[in-house]
Amino acid sequence: MSTDAAKTLAVTPPRKRFRTRLLLDLVLIGIGSATFFLFPENLGFVTRVLIMIIFVLSLDLVIGYAGIATLGHAALFGSGAYAAGLFAVYISADPLIGLAIGIIAGAVIAFLSGLILLRAGGLTLLMLSIAIAQILQEIANKERPLTGGSDGLLGIDMDPIFGIFAFDFFGRTGFWYVFVILVMVFFLLKLVVASPFGLAARGIHESPARMRAIGTPVYWRLVGIYTLAGAIAGIAGALSAQVTELVSLEALGFTLSAEALIMLILGGTGRLYGAIFGTVIFMSVHHWAASIDPFNWLFVIGGLVLVVVYFVPEGLLGLPAKLRQWLRAGR
Amino acid sequence: MPTKTNEPILSLRGIHAGYGDTQILNDISLEVEKGERLAIVGRNGVGKSTLLNTIMGLTDMHSGSIEFRGDALHSLPSHKRALSGLGLVPQTRDIFATLSVEENLLAGLKGNGGIEQGFAMFPRLKERRKNSGAQLSGGEQQMLSIARTLMGKPELLMLDEPMEGLAPVICDMLMDVLEQLAADGAHTIILVEQHTELALQFSDRMMILDGGEIVFLGATDEVQANPQILERHVGLGLTET
Numbered sequence: 001m002s003t004d005a006a007k008t009l010a011v012t013p014p015r016k017r018f019r020t021r022l023l024l025d026l027v028l029i030g031i032g033s034a035t036f037f038l039f040p041e042n043l044g045f046v047t048r049v050l051i052m053i054i055f056v057l058s059l060d061l062v063i064g065y066a067g068i069a070t071l072g073h074a075a076l077f078g079s080g081a082y083a084a085g086l087f088a089v090y091i092s093a094d095p096l097i098g099l100a101i102g103i104i105a106g107a108v109i110a111f112l113s114g115l116i117l118l119r120a121g122g123l124t125l126l127m128l129s130i131a132i133a134q135i136l137q138e139i140a141n142k143e144r145p146l147t148g149g150s151d152g153l154l155g156i157d158m159d160p161i162f163g164i165f166a167f168d169f170f171g172r173t174g175f176w177y178v179f180v181i182l183v184m185v186f187f188l189l190k191l192v193v194a195s196p197f198g199l200a201a202r203g204i205h206e207s208p209a210r211m212r213a214i215g216t217p218v219y220w221r222l223v224g225i226y227t228l229a230g231a232i233a234g235i236a237g238a239l240s241a242q243v244t245e246l247v248s249l250e251a252l253g254f255t256l257s258a259e260a261l262i263m264l265i266l267g268g269t270g271r272l273y274g275a276i277f278g279t280v281i282f283m284s285v286h287h288w289a290a291s292i293d294p295f296n297w298l299f300v301i302g303g304l305v306l307v308v309v310y311f312v313p314e315g316l317l318g319l320p321a322k323l324r325q326w327l328r329a330g331r
Numbered sequence: 332m333p334t335k336t337n338e339p340i341l342s343l344r345g346i347h348a349g350y351g352d353t354q355i356l357n358d359i360s361l362e363v364e365k366g367e368r369l370a371i372v373g374r375n376g377v378g379k380s381t382l383l384n385t386i387m388g389l390t391d392m393h394s395g396s397i398e399f400r401g402d403a404l405h406s407l408p409s410h411k412r413a414l415s416g417l418g419l420v421p422q423t424r425d426i427f428a429t430l431s432v433e434e435n436l437l438a439g440l441k442g443n444g445g446i447e448q449g450f451a452m453f454p455r456l457k458e459r460r461k462n463s464g465a466q467l468s469g470g471e472q473q474m475l476s477i478a479r480t481l482m483g484k485p486e487l488l489m490l491d492e493p494m495e496g497l498a499p500v501i502c503d504m505l506m507d508v509l510e511q512l513a514a515d516g517a518h519t520i521i522l523v524e525q526h527t528e529l530a531l532q533f534s535d536r537m538m539i540l541d542g543g544e545i546v547f548l549g550a551t552d553e554v555q556a557n558p559q560i561l562e563r564h565v566g567l568g569l570t571e572t
Contacts, residue, residue: 196437196438196440199430199434199437199438200438202427202429202430202434202438203427203430203438206427206428206429206430207425207427209389209409209425210421210425210427211410211438212388212389212408212409212410212413213387213389213409213410213413213419213421214413214418214438214439214479214480214482214483215410215413215414215439215441215483216410216438217408217410217411218410270429
C-alpha cells in the first residue's frame with residue numbers, strides 16, 4: 001500500500017497564484033521602468049540588458065522548455081540583426097517595418113536550420129547548431145561589400161518611431177522602444193508556454209516517445225518551437241541593430257551563444273523569470289567586474305557559475321527554496 | 332459481457348519485431364474484433380510489452396503487416412497511429428513529472444471536448460489537478476496515465492500491466508473503469524496483465540506468449556475450463572474460488 005499512500009500536498013489556489021504572478025509581473029515592470037530614472041547616464045547599458053533578456057527568453061523556449069540543446073542560438077539573433085540592419089541601410093529606416101523584417105529573418109533561418117538540426121540529438125545537435133552559426137558568420141564576413149565584413153554593418157540611421165519618437169543620443173527613445181517590446185514578448189511567451197503548444201514542448205522535453213504515442217508529431221512540433229524562438233531571437237537582433245546602429249560579426253558569434261546559455265543557467269531554465277534574473281545578474285556582474293578589471297572579469301563570472309551550478313543547480317530562481325531547505329536541515 | 336462484433340478492428344500478420352537487430356517477436360498473427368476484450372499473458376520477457384509497442388510503432392518492425400480498421404498502419408509513425416485511434420497506457424506510466432495533472436491531460440487532449448471527462452472518470456485526479464505529476468502516488472499516476480491516453484479518444488485501448496505495484500483497492504477501481512469503457516462497445520481493449528485471474532475475469536479471449544510466439548489463443552472460458560493451459564505455458568494455476 002505504500003506506493004499508494006495518499007500524499008496530501010498543499011497547492012496554492014489558482015486564483016491566489018494568478019494574483020501573485022500578476023503582482024510579480026507588475027513589480028518587474030515597475031522595476032524595469034524605474035531603471036530609466038535610476039540610471040539616466042547608463043541607458044545604453046540598460047537597453048542592452050533588455051535586448052539580451054529577449055534573446056535569453058528565446059533561448060529558454062528552446063532549451064528550457066523544449067529541451068533542444070544548442071550552442072548556436074546567435075545564428076538567429078545575428079540573422080535578425082543583419083536583416084534589420086541591411087533593410088535600414090538599403091530599403092527603409094522605419095523601425096517597426098525593420099523589426100518585422102528581423103522577426104521574419106530569425107524565423108526563416110530557424111525554420112530552415114531546424115529542419116536539419118532537429119533530426120539530430122545530443123552532441124550531434126550541439127555541434128550542428130554551432131556549425132550553422134559559424135557558416136552564417138563566415139557568409140557575413142565574406143560578403144563584405146554588403147555587410148561590412150569584420151568592420152561591421154555601418155550606416156544604420158533609424159527614422160523616428162511612428163514618425164514621432166526620434167532615437168536620441170542618450171538612448172531614451174531606444175530604452176522605451178525596447179522595454180515595450182520586451183513586455184509584449186514576455187506576456188506572449190507566458191501565453192505560449194501555458195498553451196497546448198507550450199505543454200507539448202514540455203512534454204517532448206520529458207519524453208519524446210510518450211508524446212509521439214499520444215499523437216504529437218514531435219519533429220514538426222520542435223520545428224515550430226524553434227521557429228518561434230527564431231522569431232523572438234530575430235526581434236532581439238533587430239532591436240540591437242536599430243538601437244546601437246551597428247551590426248558586427250559578433251552578433252553571429254559563438255561567444256554570444258555561450259554567454260546567453262550561461263545567463264539562462266544562472267537564472268534557471270524552463271522558467272521565463274529565470275531568463276530575466278539570469279541576464280540581469282550576468283550583465284550587471286560583467287559590467288561591474290569589467291569596470292574593475294577589464295582583462296580578468298571572466299574569473300568573476302566563472303566563479304559565479306561554479307557556485308550556482310554546484311549549490312543551486314536549479315538556478316538563482318531556486319535560491320529561496322534552497323535556503324528554506326538548508327535552514328530546515330540546520331535546525 | 333457485451334457488445335463485441337465480428338468485424339476485425341485490428342489485424343496483425345506475420346509480425347517479426349524487436350529493438351534494433353534484436354528480434355523479440357516471431358511471426359505473430361492475430362485478429363482483434365471491434366468491442367473485444369483481449370488479455371495477453373506470459374512470463375516476464377516473452378514479448379508482451381514489445382507487442383503493444385510494435386502495434387503503437389515504438390519498436391523496429393522487421394517484417395509483417397498491421398491493419399487498423401482495414402487501413403495499413405505499419406508504415407505510419409506512432410503519432411499518426413495515435414491519431415487514427417490507437418491508445419497505449421505504458422507499463423512505465425510515463426507521467427510528465429514537471430507538468431500538473433491538468434497539464435498532463437491537456438497535453439494528451441485531441442479533438443473536441445475537455446479534460447473534465449477524465450476527471451469524471453477519476454474524481455481523485457480532480458482533487459489533484461494542480462499537483463505536479465511527480466507529487467502523485469503510484470495509483471494516481473496510473474489513473475492519470477489512463478486518463479491522458481483516453482484524452483486522445485482511442486477506439487483501441489492497450490494497457491500494459493496497469494495493475495503492477497498497485498494496492499488491491501486501486502486495482503478494483505481501475506478494473507471498474509475498464510469495465511465501464513468496455514461496456515458500451517466503443518472501446519476495444521487489449522490488456523497485458525501478470526495477474527492472470529484479473530485478466531481472465533476481464534477478457535473474452537486470452538493470448539499466451541512464450542519466447543516471442545503465440546502459444547495459445549482462445550476463449551477465456553476455455554482457459555477457465557482447462558487451467559492446465561496456464562500451468563503449462565505460464566507456470567501458474569488458478570486459485571480455487
